Amino acid sequence: GENVEQHPSTLSVQEGDSAVIKCTYSDSASNYFPWYKQELGKRPQLIIDIRSNVGEKKDQRIAVTLNKTAKHFSLHITETQPEDSAVYFCAATPSGRLIFGQGTELSVKP
Amino acid sequence: GAVVSQHPSWVICKSGTSVKIECRSLDFQATTMFWYRQFPKQSLMLMATSNEGSKATYEQGVEKDKFLINHASLTLSTLTVTSAHPEDSSFYICSATHGTSGTYEQYFGPGTRLTVT
Numbered sequence: 001g002e003n004v005e006q007h008p009s010t011l012s013v014q015e016g017d018s019a020v021i022k023c024t025y026s027d028s029a030s031n032y033f034p035w036y037k038q039e040l041g042k043r044p045q046l047i048i049d050i051r052s053n054v055g056e057k058k059d060q061r062i063a064v065t066l067n068k069t070a071k072h073f074s075l076h077i078t079e080t081q082p083e084d085s086a087v088y089f090c091a092a093t094p095s096g097r098l099i100f101g102q103g104t105e106l107s108v109k110p
Numbered sequence: 111g112a113v114v115s116q117h118p119s120w121v122i123c124k125s126g127t128s129v130k131i132e133c134r135s136l137d138f139q140a141t142t143m144f145w146y147r148q149f150p151k152q153s154l155m156l157m158a159t160s161n162e163g164s165k166a167t168y169e170q171g172v173e174k175d176k177f178l179i180n181h182a183s184l185t186l187s188t189l190t191v192t193s194a195h196p197e198d199s200s201f202y203i204c205s206a207t208h209g210t211s212g213t214y215e216q217y218f219g220p221g222t223r224l225t226v227t
Binding site: 031043045046093 | 218
């Protein structure tokens with residue numbers, strides 16, 4: 001199969017706390033794993049991505065880790081801010097196509 | 111750079127009619143374009159992959175005769191929803207990439223909200 005499973009579906013944190021979203025994929029041939037942030041009615045925005053030859057990547061408050069053996073990858077947001085509130089999607093690339101996870105609605109409470 | 115536009119941004123049509131949505135890469139040549147559909151509070155579902163000058167590759171369960179895709183140039187792909195029905199009402203989003211597959215960064219259009227009455 002070519003599933004991408006994402007958890008949790010909703011996540012509520014206090015401002016300043018960390019948020020972690022996890023995804024698993026089924027196709028071991030996937031080699032590109034982007035994460036997107038989508039606000040209501042808007043296009044997805046790429047926030048960070050990682051390729052299969054790298055185990056971890058960080059960009060300021062955002063980091064992604066990849067475990068190819070276990071076929072899972074995670075998004076870590078530190079020092080969350082209210083403007084981080086949005087829906088986040090992970091994606092994998094089985095057979096060269098971008099397949100999205102189900103999404104996580106992140107709410108950061110001030 | 112890497113700007114993708116869509117037109118129209120929203121459209122309302124009557125059941126049984128057809129509607130065309132355009133996706134343009136404004137500042138780069140898009141070897142490959144993708145079409146997605148997103149229902150409220152759901153994820154983006156890939157409908158088809160489109161390469162310039164060749165037939166689109168549709169995902170399983172997507173009717174190619176209902177969702178006609180044309181990728182006539184390196185900057186334009188169109189999606190025509192034929193004989194639209196209320197269940198086709200959705201948010202349609204295209205993306206474009208320099209590369210030949212989805213393993214290259216994709217640049218998304220702003221989406222088209224289709225309402226079929």
